[in-house]
Amino acid sequence: MKLLAKALGVKEYLPAYLDPLIQDKDLITGVSFASGGTGFDPLTSTLASVIPLSFQVEMFEQYIEKLKKKVGEEDAKNIINNSVYFISASSNDFLTNYFVYPFRRLQYDVPAYSNLLLKRAAKFIKEIHELGARRIVVFSASPIGCIPIERTLKGGIKRKCVGKYNKAAEVFNIKLKQQLQVLASSLPESRIAYSDFYNPLTNIIENPQLYGLEVTDKGCCGTGQIEMSFSCNSLSTICQDDSKFFFWDSLHPTEKGCEIFTDLIIPDLVKSLF
Template sequence: MHLSVVKAILFSIYASINLCNSEKTTNLPKNVSVSTLIAFGDSFVDQGNNNYIKTLLKADFPPYGKDFRGGKPTGRFSNGKTIADILAEALGVKEYLPAYLDPSLRAKDLLSGVSFASGGTGYDPLTPKISSVIPLSVQLDNFKRYIRELKRNIGEEAAQNLITKSVFLVVGSTNDLVINYFALPIRRLQYDVPAYDNKLVKLALNFVQEIYKLGARKIAVFGAPPIGCTPIVRTTTGGAFRRCQDKENNAAQLFNSMLKQQLQVLASSLPQSSLAFVDVYNPLITAIENPNQYGLEVTDKGCCGTGTIEVSGLCNKLSPTCYNDSKFLFWDSIHPSEEGNKILVNHILPDLVHSLF
């Protein structure tokens, strides 16, 4: 992946991935309820925070949001709901998870949770610099501010109790691998794939420990998706037949195996914690290889424009959209459609609930 990817992605693009289909939900164990969901990370769970910063990586214009409430583009990198929205609803928290930077956010909205995520960010501090988005370090600062606001609103003890019982989502690595490592040369000159994956895993674990110190106990850390099968990677490096790329997929799988193992080790050293590794790789690959099983028809292109390269600014009001986005796994050339996100949540929710409760 060379200059063509850099141009395509840095001019207007960016990333994470999701997945989806039917709207099944999983029942929580008896005597367990979730009142608050909090998300950190990238465009997988960016609910519109990038609307309020200076960056090219935005999704606050049509046709983004065409199937969202009122057909409104909110900054979500999808035609509709994100994984965060669907999980919030499945866990019985609320229908939509709001962006923390949304100026219309009310004090009562904080009680049921927010997203601090920023499309284009990653674990590697260099990743958000590439696209001028919100680093995880600043997301952590915003979380600390959120806690202070909670304490002012409901008192210190109630605020700390709320944080302890909250479910936390941590979603990263896609931009670190797709953009920072494979599209640009700096990190490849410094690290081979195993060394860079190891770096990302250490940074992910450090972030988990930081939010643990602030009271987080139920933490779900998402693995990397099959980045080599995203439409944009197929287009830029997959040749005439736009094949999935093993090099990128192997890097994602290695990261996932390292992360899963090290999360288990870390959990043993964090008292009263429940750490869940969330596998998004295998559900996505399954949907890509068996589209009919999920009512899908197209898994190698997005719904927006040609579906081969459009994302963020390249997916705009001049871009035609597909005949039926519920038949497409991807909405743009990187992000799953709402239908794709539903499929993913249906896959991950049972294990997620089992691991956290």
Template sequence: MLVLIVLLVEELGIKELLPAYLDPNLQPSELATGVCFAAGGAGYDPFTSLTSSTISISDQVDLFKEYIRKLEEEVGVNRTNFILANSLFLSVFGSNDISNTYFSSPLRQVQYDFPAYTDFLITLASNFLKEIYELGARRIGVFSVPPLGCLPSQRTIAGGIERKCVAMYNEAAELFNRKLSKELNSLNKNFQNSRIVYIDVYNPLLDIIVNYQKYGYKVGDKGCCGTGIIEVVELCNRFVPTCPNDLEYVFWDSFHPTETVYRKLISSILQKYVNKFV
């Protein structure tokens, strides 16, 4: 869903490209108009980032603290506080925790049943949001987990010969999403002058996947890259064949939607949620 955020920033007219905070070519003048701290493969659960060898959520918060110090040097403390209070913060975590850490690794299954694991994740999510609130964030959009059971990779792993949507994975995502939405409502009541918004991508994406032909797609259960059933990220490269026309596909690889699907989700988000941050 990181791509979704980058495209959303573009659609809002904030920036043509949201730069990574760790980009060595990032200019100090760009700090005031937004940067990205995200790392692919990260999660609320520290074990998720550890197994993916990526930047953890706590390390991302540390980078945010460093960013604030640099921004203060660039524009001053008062202007920095104004920017933080009026900026839109977007948070996308959870999918890797559920699909990669819980269902694909025995460690967490030994420690928790799934309802208990979602409680663990919600506590971590709440702590993260409290921390960035204390650092000055006031308008925060938190994305739901998508319908994980209908992703091509999960269909391949657990969907049987027919590669059907995995009901158990979708039910797990729905349980987490319900708890996340409830927690955000609670935080909104306790965080003064805050706008913390639950952004549902589960239902609009599920509708596109299930009714893909209605949306003009020809393939809804495989990605455009390679075989479309298991390749993800690095395995989709210039040496791997891709489909002739990605406009016909819901998914680019076996985990991530194509750009046209992301843009449909953005349209839905703009219609439903933008006014809630005002």
């Protein structure tokens, strides 16, 4: 999100709303309510012990009240109406919930689970629209089967992309795009953009040389095949040049990877939102 804010010319750094050092000026130019690991499915945030979307809406309401006190009600309304809202979820719903724990798989097949996620996504979008959000970007699910850790765990001895996981993402994405079109036509004054996460990332992973990369099937940290998050630390071995890797660890992109992805999607986002 930091790179998106920079690419749109807003500011260099997008602070977290819950940052205790946040300043009043940050409220005027934008903050992040996101919580890494959450999803549209409330169970996902529970399993990951992170902030659910429902509480993110509450934080947004708190933010609006603070903004009104800072700049006045009319200016606050203009800021809220003209800001861009990025929503990125769904991949964790599949990766850390549906395909890991049996609870949802016993209740739903992939199409039915996708419908559950869409219902929750629509509810969230309607709630922030009611609070004044008008320009809303929703990212699709990524090619989750090609993430290094999934290649290692489910991709066989050759660590191939996991077709079943990617197919689930594709099913969800088709439904998401349709749902967003319906919402865009039904919510007053809204511009709701579907941002394709799946195909640009697939293209980068399959054609790294086109983007100045060399390695896209493992991360820079450690073996790059299983380590992620806290298991990447000062004791971990690190690749010599992380700018040649798309992934930093077995799950998250490097800064270079994020920059490449941002450059690919920004032109379409600008057309959709402005």
